Amino acid sequence: MEFSFRLIAADGAARSGELTTPHGVVRTPAFMPVGTQATVKGLAPETVRATGADILLGNTYHLMLRPGAERVAALGGLHRFMNWPHPILTDSGGFQVMSLAGLRKIQERCVIFRSHLDGAMVELSPERAIEIQNLLGSDIAMQLDECIKLPAPRAEIERAMQLSLRWAERSKRAFDGQGGRALFGIVQGGDDPALRAASARSLVDIGFDGYAVGGLAVGESPDVMRRVIDDVVPALPSDRPHYLMGVGTPEDIVEAIARGIDMFDCVMPTRNGRHGVAFTRYGAINLKNARHADDPRPLDDESSYPGARDYSRAYLHHLAKSNEMLGAVLLSAINLGYYQQLTAGARAAIAARRFDAFRAATLEGWARGDIPLR
Amino acid sequence: MEFSFRLIAADGAARSGELTTPHGVVRTPAFMPVGTQATVKGLAPETVRATGADILLGNTYHLMLRPGAERVAALGGLHRFMNWPHPILTDSGGFQVMSLAGLRKIQERCVIFRSHLDGAMVELSPERAIEIQNLLGSDIAMQLDECIKLPAPRAEIERAMQLSLRWAERSKRAFDGQGGRALFGIVQGGDDPALRAASARSLVDIGFDGYAVGGLAVGESPDVMRRVIDDVVPALPSDRPHYLMGVGTPEDIVEAIARGIDMFDCVMPTRNGRHGVAFTRYGAINLKNARHADDPRPLDDESSYPGARDYSRAYLHHLAKSNEMLGAVLLSAINLGYYQQLTAGARAAIAARRFDAFRAATLEGWARGDIPLR
Numbered sequence: 243m244e245f246s247f248r249l250i251a252a253d254g255a256a257r258s259g260e261l262t263t264p265h266g267v268v269r270t271p272a273f274m275p276v277g278t279q280a281t282v283k284g285l286a287p288e289t290v291r292a293t294g295a296d297i298l299l300g301n302t303y304h305l306m307l308r309p310g311a312e313r314v315a316a317l318g319g320l321h322r323f324m325n326w327p328h329p330i331l332t333d334s335g336g337f338q339v340m341s342l343a344g345l346r347k348i349q350e351r352c353v354i355f356r357s358h359l360d361g362a363m364v365e366l367s368p369e370r371a372i373e374i375q376n377l378l379g380s381d382i383a384m385q386l387d388e389c390i391k392l393p394a395p396r397a398e399i400e401r402a403m404q405l406s407l408r409w410a411e412r413s414k415r416a417f418d419g420q421g422g423r424a425l426f427g428i429v430q431g432g433d434d435p436a437l438r439a440a441s442a443r444s445l446v447d448i449g450f451d452g453y454a455v456g457g458l459a460v461g462e463s464p465d466v467m468r469r470v471i472d473d474v475v476p477a478l479p480s481d482r483p484h485y486l487m488g489v490g491t492p493e494d495i496v497e498a499i500a501r502g503i504d505m506f507d508c509v510m511p512t513r514n515g516r517h518g519v520a521f522t523r524y525g526a527i528n529l530k531n532a533r534h535a536d537d538p539r540p541l542d543d544e545s546s547y548p549g550a551r552d553y554s555r556a557y558l559h560h561l562a563k564s565n566e567m568l569g570a571v572l573l574s575a576i577n578l579g580y581y582q583q584l585t586a587g588a589r590a591a592i593a594a595r596r597f598d599a600f601r602a603a604t605l606e607g608w609a610r611g612d613i614p615l616r
Numbered sequence: 617m618e619f620s621f622r623l624i625a626a627d628g629a630a631r632s633g634e635l636t637t638p639h640g641v642v643r644t645p646a647f648m649p650v651g652t653q654a655t656v657k658g659l660a661p662e663t664v665r666a667t668g669a670d671i672l673l674g675n676t677y678h679l680m681l682r683p684g685a686e687r688v689a690a691l692g693g694l695h696r697f698m699n700w701p702h703p704i705l706t707d708s709g710g711f712q713v714m715s716l717a718g719l720r721k722i723q724e725r726c727v728i729f730r731s732h733l734d735g736a737m738v739e740l741s742p743e744r745a746i747e748i749q750n751l752l753g754s755d756i757a758m759q760l761d762e763c764i765k766l767p768a769p770r771a772e773i774e775r776a777m778q779l780s781l782r783w784a785e786r787s788k789r790a791f792d793g794q795g796g797r798a799l800f801g802i803v804q805g806g807d808d809p810a811l812r813a814a815s816a817r818s819l820v821d822i823g824f825d826g827y828a829v830g831g832l833a834v835g836e837s838p839d840v841m842r843r844v845i846d847d848v849v850p851a852l853p854s855d856r857p858h859y860l861m862g863v864g865t866p867e868d869i870v871e872a873i874a875r876g877i878d879m880f881d882c883v884m885p886t887r888n889g890r891h892g893v894a895f896t897r898y899g900a901i902n903l904k905n906a907r908h909a910d911d912p913r914p915l916d917d918e919s920s921y922p923g924a925r926d927y928s929r930a931y932l933h934h935l936a937k938s939n940e941m942l943g944a945v946l947l948s949a950i951n952l953g954y955y956q957q958l959t960a961g962a963r964a965a966i967a968a969r970r971f972d973a974f975r976a977a978t979l980e981g982w983a984r985g986d987i988p989l990r
Contacts, residue, residue: 279940280934282942289660313910317912325927556687564653567945568657
């Protein structure tokens with residue numbers, strides 16, 4: 243199957259659709275669990291699938307360092323390596339070079355960084371980032387970009403945005419698209435509307451299969467994030483998927499769907515699950531809190547994900563307090579299940595042209611908070 | 617259902633049979649995964665079930681300290697608490713008091729020990745051990761015993777054995793057997809044949825639903841373990857199940873089955889799995905070894921457990937080297953799957969009166985070692 247995107251319904255700026263990829267169909271709005279080191283932490287692939295995920299994200303930065311892209315290719319590619327036969331999107335490594343690597347030097351040709359694993363100096367160019375993603379065999383590849391933290395001086399934001407555009411062109415030239423695989427460009431420009439608009443315009447001129455909004459979820463306020471999305475999305479082709487990278491909280495996701503975003507990824511559901519926090523329609527719940535110790539009720543007896551119905555709060559509390567691995571495993575899956583329930587709810591609401599009511603009811607549920615103690 | 621035991625077949629001293637319990641049937645020889653803190657570490661109950669397990673072991677010592685037996689009872693019992701609707705055997709806490717607790721004092725009436733969790737002084741009497749197991753609602757309860765390390769002076773072994781016998785009587789009086797639940801006695805006596813024989817005789821006089829061999833896997837050699845089993849089993853009623861506590865390696869298990877043991881429990885498959893070691897028909901395999909880094913072959917393409925077929929050695933190596941939680945999860949399940957495959961193989965061989973051939977072929981497979989590198 244060749245990559246394609248089909249809009250199914252729209253309700254205001256919110257859209258639902260379908261991505262077709264070489265490894266299957268992705269329903270949008272879509273949340274992509276993050277499989278950092280070729281694994282969604284703690285979860286077998288069939289468990290990830292059972293949460294409702296259509297597509298995973300793999301991290302080029304991590305996989306290039308260990309086990310290595312050439313090795314994964316020799317083993318049949320990332321899908322076979324991690325036993326996930328469904329769609330995979332890989333990032334380009336740019337974000338982790340910023341957030342994880344030691345000493346790094348950005349040059350026109352490439353970024354040179356010190357591996358966080360063994361201290362080796364490693365080069366990553368736009369061409370190598372694409373080559374790595376070709377080797378991994380992801381269904382959707384991302385251009386290499388330079389992602390900077392906010393706030394930052396305008397000149398610095400502009401420099402990184404212009405460099406990212408030149409890297410976008412080089413990425414496009416390097417990408418072969420074999421087997422129907424897709425390449426997305428990444429809009430940069432920080433919190434500056436003019437720079438964001440210029441970035442989007444130039445990327446559309448180059449022409450990509452989809453467009454991502456990068457450089458958010460890097461320390462800015464929710465208001466800034468939403469304003470940037472409001473600025474960028476209208477500048478993107480409506481017949482291409484719009485991907486908001488690294489976002490976010492359930493509220494961030496609902497608000498971004500309302501503004502025309504189709505795809506998300508974030509470590510939050512699994513990372514917070516490992517720390518004893520559950521995401522539910524009652525908001526985030528800290529299961530380490532003693533209030534749950536004797537509570538026989540499940541997290542949410544109306545959840546579409548069995549894990550949220552089959553275990554008592556008392557049991558999840560016990561696992562979290564005891565630092566039992568199963569607590570991390572169950573809460574990671576429960577949280578992914580909630581994120582999938584949220585995007586599935588959005589898709590259904592958009593199709594029924596009642597997204598505003600869905601959004602209001604969802605926000606109201608979180609604002610009301612957890613069910614009272616009995 | 618009331619507890620009962622039915623012998624199906626015998627081949628030499630090896631037996632296959634069926635335990636009926638209030639929560640279902642257990643095929644013997646049976647391996648019981650250990651669910652220490654109300655969880656088999658890292659594995660959801662449906663995963664444990666999928667490995668082929670009929671019955672779990674729960675630890676009285678751990679559960680009495682956290683979350684507490686009264687709390688588990690108020691939450692509907694251990695089966696509901698951990699979402700495992702199948703049979704559960706609970707130990708009496710005696711072994712962990714020896715191996716985990718701080719300062720401890722053995723008295724006629726009870727053992728007093730310092731909790732390894734919070735330093736509190738806790739009393740455990742035979743009556744309280746039974747009360748805790750009643751509250752947990754296990755299908756099979758164990759008497760409280762005093763378990764000592766070997767080697768030990770004969771007088772010390774005899775003292776502990778005699779105390780364990782008096783505790784056996786008190787355990788039997790305290791046990792209500794409601795709902796068809798069973799109580800097992802525990803043979804002690806260290807490595808002394810006369811003491812073992814005396815212990816077995818006295819326990820049979822008291823009368824139990826099943827008989828365990830305790831005080832092994834505490835530092836003695838495999839030869840001593842086998843000799844003690846040879847001494848004890850003939851002294852036990854052949855129409856009751858024989859349970860070898862805390863054992864062991866795959867070889868220990870095959871050799872004990874050959875000597876008339878029906879039930880086993882051990883943390884080895886899950887603990888070693890967490891450390892990157894897989895049990896297979898080729899023997900134990902350390903997946904952290906670099907030889908596996910590029911090996912696309914599964915651990916064992918003829919395994920009856922999917923996890924041993926679905927993931928390459930290269931992937932399991934990557935997970936283990938990266939300290940990824942999924943490595944611990946997959947290898948724990950793969951190892952439990954192998955232990956279940958082993959006991960299932962033994963059951964089939966006994967039924968077909970070819971247990972000696974099964975034992976020889978299994979030992980030969982381990983002795984031959986891992987498949988060669990390609």
